[in-house]
Amino acid sequence: MIQLLLFLFYNLLFFPVLFIVYHSYALFRPKYRKGILGRYGVIKAAEKFRNHLDNASRDLYLIHCASMGEFEHLKPFVRRLKERLPKSRTVVMFFSPSGYENVKSAPGVDLIIYSPFDWWFPVYRFLRILRPKALLIAKYDVWPNLMWFSVWRKIPRFLVNATLYDRSSRLKWPLRWLLRPVYGLFDGIFAISEKDRHNFDQLSGKKTTLVVGDTKYDQVVFRSEESRKKTVIPPEIHDNRMVFVAGSTWPEDEEHLIPAIRHYLEISPETLVIICPHEPTAAHLAQLENGLGGLAFTRLSQIENSSAQLQVLLIDRIGVLANLYSLADVAYVGGSFKQNIHNVLEPAVYGIPVLFGPVNQNSHEAQLLKNCGGAIEISGTADLQSQIEKLFSDADFRQQTGAAAQKLVAENRGATDQMLDAVMKKLSGE
Known part of the structure; x- marks a missing residue:
């Protein structure tokens, strides 16, 4: 009835x-x-x-x-x-x-x-x-x-x-x-x-x-194996450099990311930062470029014209984020200062530390990563600056955090x- x-x-x-x-x-x-x-x-x-x-x-x-x-x-x-x-x-x-x-x-x-x-x-x-x-x-x-x-x-x-x-x-x-x-x-x-x-x-x-x-774990492992076969960025751009990848970012993330990136590049100008917006529209990319004034940046579509001193690479296409995470030493996952965090397993599978903001309750994997020590939740700009500096300067801490992230993925396949x-x-x- x-x-x-x-x-x-x-x-x-x-x-x-x-x-x-x-x-x-x-x-x-x-x-x-x-x-x-x-x-x-x-x-x-x-x-x-x-x-x-x-x-x-x-x-x-x-x-x-x-x-x-x-x-x-x-x-x-x-x-x-x-x-x-x-x-x-x-x-x-x-x-x-x-x-x-x-x-x-x-x-x-x-x-x-x-x-x-x-x-x-x-x-x-x-x-x-x-x-x-x-x-x-x-x-x-x-x-x-x-x-x-x-x-x-x-x-x-x-x-x-x-x-x-x-x-x-x-x-x-x-x-x-x-x-x-x-x-x-x-x-x-x-x-x-x-x-x-x-x-x-x-x-x-x-x-x-x-x-x-969750079959998501099996898929990120499969994609990680496939991504290593594909070259998105010329090796000479990232070889012998520490790389920080911020993936699936929104303007709310970038309000904290850009000041933190500026701060760290003053300390370590040889580090390569890659920013991959969730929606790489013309307006969003222009907004990012305005915020990066004074730094050496370019878009992926224009990378052939970039200089050897490139500091920030903006990704203006979709479908390459998994490949970019494979190049990273530390990663930030976007959406975590907006409404819902994006996929935290995509970087974790590569054995790198994962950073994200406070809006992560929608992700079961984010909670597991925090609990196992494979990810760090940040509260704001100052905290993000501090964690980026700590992870890049302390190799043991970086490797320990990344190993915990990778272990979580392996155990849940x-x-x-x-x-x-x-x-x-x-x-x-x-």
Whole structure:
């Protein structure tokens, strides 16, 4: 009865209002417009794909990710699924344009599309066309109609890399009351930690969540091995120099970073600083350049014209951060003076100390790194200046901190196989 009432409320009232609001935003925001236009083509794309499948590849796995970040962490799972079941097909669907636009192809993926509008009729048609053997949703991005119609079509449902923070609105009234029946429909929830297991048990009202770890660790190891094969910066720029990399930075980070960088370059002018903004827009890069006046800096796109005395390199392209961290002796991870910290494991895998600001509660890995001594949380500009100076001047402390970070990554590998084994057992009825 509760499911029926929620179904009627969601489809007759809530989603129609959401649909109108979403389309209204799209009139003024290109990002929303891209997502809407892409969704109108989902059914045709699914039909075309299904019509070209042969009988030997009838097992299709449907994976939903909110954005590129969620998919990046699931890549090891997708690769291993294809290795184990080479005749199967994998469809990855994204809610956000950031995922769909930036992931044109990936090993193990046969089709990349937008997720359909979560209204009953598009979802019904979408699932009827693809007929997936299983639905896998990354982290927590659950849409009610996708769940309801998967149940109706008897499609097993799994939440993978499941993450739910203590302060999540999903755990509070009224969302908790509204979402509990939906989360209770999963056949398996595979959490990254005991804390997440507890939170999902609270949300779903069931005690069926399993802790299998986070495939993010497997992915950063894989990317670190791949990144060493690719040259982004000419070796003569960074060879025989200490390197500090600030990755995924926002203006809020740079308010502290730039004074700290200036301070340290006065002490050690031969150090190379690399700043990789999260959004390397023209306006953001110009703002950074204004703040770096008086220092020898250039952009990556102009590096061929730089001098041997280059002090600061600004990265004006995306997709190279993992390669840059491989060159670093010390790293700073951005977002930690804004809303949410970015991926702290990307530098940690290289065995280097990781610095970040106070806004890091969203990252389970950041807490683990702090606890094991592989990362240092900084409170502001003066603290950042002090920690940079200490790490670069004290080789033993730098190596000890970096080794602790690398050890944490090594100890948490293996979630991919555990998660895939758990999914296969559920599908086989064990």
